[in-house]
Amino acid sequence: MEHLLELQNIVVRFALRFGDLTAVDDVSFTLDRGERMGLVGESGAGKSVTGFSIIGLISRPGYIASGRILFEGKDLAHLDEEELRNIRGNRISMIFQDPMMTLNPVLTIGTQMIETLKAHRDISDNDAEAMAVDRLKMVHIPSPEKRLNQYPHEFSGGMRQRIVIAIALLTDPALIIADEPTTALDVTIQAEILDLLLELCESAKTGLILITHDLAVVSQVTEKITVLYAGKIVETGSTGTIIRDPMHPYTRGLINALPGSGHTGDRLNQIPGMMPNLLSIPPGCSFHPRCPFRMDICSKQNPVLTYHQGLERQVACFLMENRGRGCI
Amino acid sequence: MNRKTPLLEVTNLIKHFDISGGFLDRITLEKMRLRLTKTVVHALNSVSFSIFEGETFSVVGESGCGKSTLGRAIVGLFPIDSGSISYRGERIDVKNAKGMLPYRSKMQMVFQDPYASLNPRMRVEQTLMEPVLFHNPLMSVGEAKDRVAAVMEQVGVDPGWSSRYPHEFSGGQRQRISIARALMVEPEFIVADEPISALDVSIQAQILNLFMDAQDERGLTYLFITHDLSVVKHISTRVAVMYLGTICELAQTSSLFSRPRHPYTQALLSAIPVLGTRKPLHIRLRGEVPTPIELPSGCIFHKRCAFATNRCMEEIPVLREYDSAVLVACHGVEEGRL
Numbered sequence: 001m002e003h004l005l006e007l008q009n010i011v012v013r014f015a016l017r018f019g020d021l022t023a024v025d026d027v028s029f030t031l032d033r034g035e036r037m038g039l040v041g042e043s044g045a046g047k048s049v050t051g052f053s054i055i056g057l058i059s060r061p062g063y064i065a066s067g068r069i070l071f072e073g074k075d076l077a078h079l080d081e082e083e084l085r086n087i088r089g090n091r092i093s094m095i096f097q098d099p100m101m102t103l104n105p106v107l108t109i110g111t112q113m114i115e116t117l118k119a120h121r122d123i124s125d126n127d128a129e130a131m132a133v134d135r136l137k138m139v140h141i142p143s144p145e146k147r148l149n150q151y152p153h154e155f156s157g158g159m160r161q162r163i164v165i166a167i168a169l170l171t172d173p174a175l176i177i178a179d180e181p182t183t184a185l186d187v188t189i190q191a192e193i194l195d196l197l198l199e200l201c202e203s204a205k206t207g208l209i210l211i212t213h214d215l216a217v218v219s220q221v222t223e224k225i226t227v228l229y230a231g232k233i234v235e236t237g238s239t240g241t242i243i244r245d246p247m248h249p250y251t252r253g254l255i256n257a258l259p260g261s262g263h264t265g266d267r268l269n270q271i272p273g274m275m276p277n278l279l280s281i282p283p284g285c286s287f288h289p290r291c292p293f294r295m296d297i298c299s300k301q302n303p304v305l306t307y308h309q310g311l312e313r314q315v316a317c318f319l320m321e322n323r324g325r326g327c328i
Numbered sequence: 329m330n331r332k333t334p335l336l337e338v339t340n341l342i343k344h345f346d347i348s349g350g351f352l353d354r355i356t357l358e359k360m361r362l363r364l365t366k367t368v369v370h371a372l373n374s375v376s377f378s379i380f381e382g383e384t385f386s387v388v389g390e391s392g393c394g395k396s397t398l399g400r401a402i403v404g405l406f407p408i409d410s411g412s413i414s415y416r417g418e419r420i421d422v423k424n425a426k427g428m429l430p431y432r433s434k435m436q437m438v439f440q441d442p443y444a445s446l447n448p449r450m451r452v453e454q455t456l457m458e459p460v461l462f463h464n465p466l467m468s469v470g471e472a473k474d475r476v477a478a479v480m481e482q483v484g485v486d487p488g489w490s491s492r493y494p495h496e497f498s499g500g501q502r503q504r505i506s507i508a509r510a511l512m513v514e515p516e517f518i519v520a521d522e523p524i525s526a527l528d529v530s531i532q533a534q535i536l537n538l539f540m541d542a543q544d545e546r547g548l549t550y551l552f553i554t555h556d557l558s559v560v561k562h563i564s565t566r567v568a569v570m571y572l573g574t575i576c577e578l579a580q581t582s583s584l585f586s587r588p589r590h591p592y593t594q595a596l597l598s599a600i601p602v603l604g605t606r607k608p609l610h611i612r613l614r615g616e617v618p619t620p621i622e623l624p625s626g627c628i629f630h631k632r633c634a635f636a637t638n639r640c641m642e643e644i645p646v647l648r649e650y651d652s653a654v655l656v657a658c659h660g661v662e663e664g665r666l
Contacts, residue, residue, distance in 0.1 A: 191610045260603075264562055267541075268537055270533040271530040
């Protein structure tokens, strides 16, 4: 079966004064119809840039240096702006972190929703309004007809994010890319928004790419996880197995660093150091300076992302070769 | 539990913010008459608790519940409207600036955003030296420099970088410098207001470890303000759960997490995303958090509570002690319904 989305060796670079900076380095993954994937990493890992590259939101000085982005059979990386516009916001919707920044503060919710619909479809105002009301109902906004005439500031943070989701759903997209959709929200609201996303994606068989730094959130919503470090995929595979038994030292470090994994009051298992600056990525495996298991080879050669039968995942780490000998 | 004089005691603390604005903003037309109205944010409504020496006391709650206002009021960044704050039995809320001086070096604060809380025009050394020299005017610059080096070493920032500016450091390192600034004057008590929320996951663990290490080495007492419940569970001795400027439950960390009593605490705990469990059954709260401008009558939580009765709508519940020193403000718990 054809995949809904397939990224093939995507490289995103930013042309800066002092040379090119590689933000996303040779990233490949696939997403099927209705599949939910988490893109995990810390700031600077390239997770948002990967998300942006899919819908052509990389603007100068950034550019997609190489690779293909196949969505429903079309290569998005090489479409012209006109064709891309038919897909972006229509077949692929995006939800951003801060709903107050996403919504236009001087237009009513209704105007913004109808505008979105009319940009993509030949539809009358009345029909568009009816659809907007329907989508607001889907995201559980009470009395949606009245709410259409209100401005973003009249809603609470959680409601605003639900409206953003309603706008994303307007065109019945096949894929939603959600970039840290709950980071700005409180836990109780976060739980509601995640439930809502899950429910909507499941009922409409919509694909979801959830970009986040929060492994706990990812583990609840997604079926697949892709962990990024300094622009490269270090581990990818099914959510359950990776969370239960992470293989890459970075993934393992991230999971062990979460409070709650050890005993109360104990020191947390911290990963020493920090993510390298993208301008000075260490040679070999970019994680080696922080890795507790580093070997000589790690600073010399680049580990290749390889599929491991029986582990249901791909890992880029030299330790995997020695796994049989009980090194990890 | 330690029953001697608490390090810090807060009783019936009330803090309201008048946001009505200027005279013209306040004029409204009501029944054909001009009236002057007043808009008041009820940030803290009669908050009482004690913090004992050596403990980590956490305050949790969602945005707008007044937890940051509480922290700032305690260190004296906001004057309070009524109630009292005592430090080692001495009332500090009534002291003037000069009288407060000795307490300022005992109580320090670490803020959320390390990008905003360090002066971008001051070198790290200047930032760290300023409070020591202010509080110890007799100290020589040489001694202060030695202390800067010692404290930087302790928080894990290379003392050789003391002549750098904040922009040359990463977020995690800046937060270490903020903590160093607080430690410079050798405080006993630190108010940490969301100190790790702006940091990456792997850095969060480093900073939390730093807080715990500093506590072990210096016998510090913390008031830890955060919305992150898994962090609270890990580091605190006792936890107070706040909702709309009121404490609804206060208990030892273990009893709060194993058996939350207040309906709001239950909802809050059930909403924590847990690693590896798919689709948890969290308790859905009805509606939204009401504004602190017009507080609901009776129990402030009654509009969203699934167990509210008529009594909850009329009578304000007070914090009562139940078994194993759990304080809960809920009529349902008091009546044995919950």
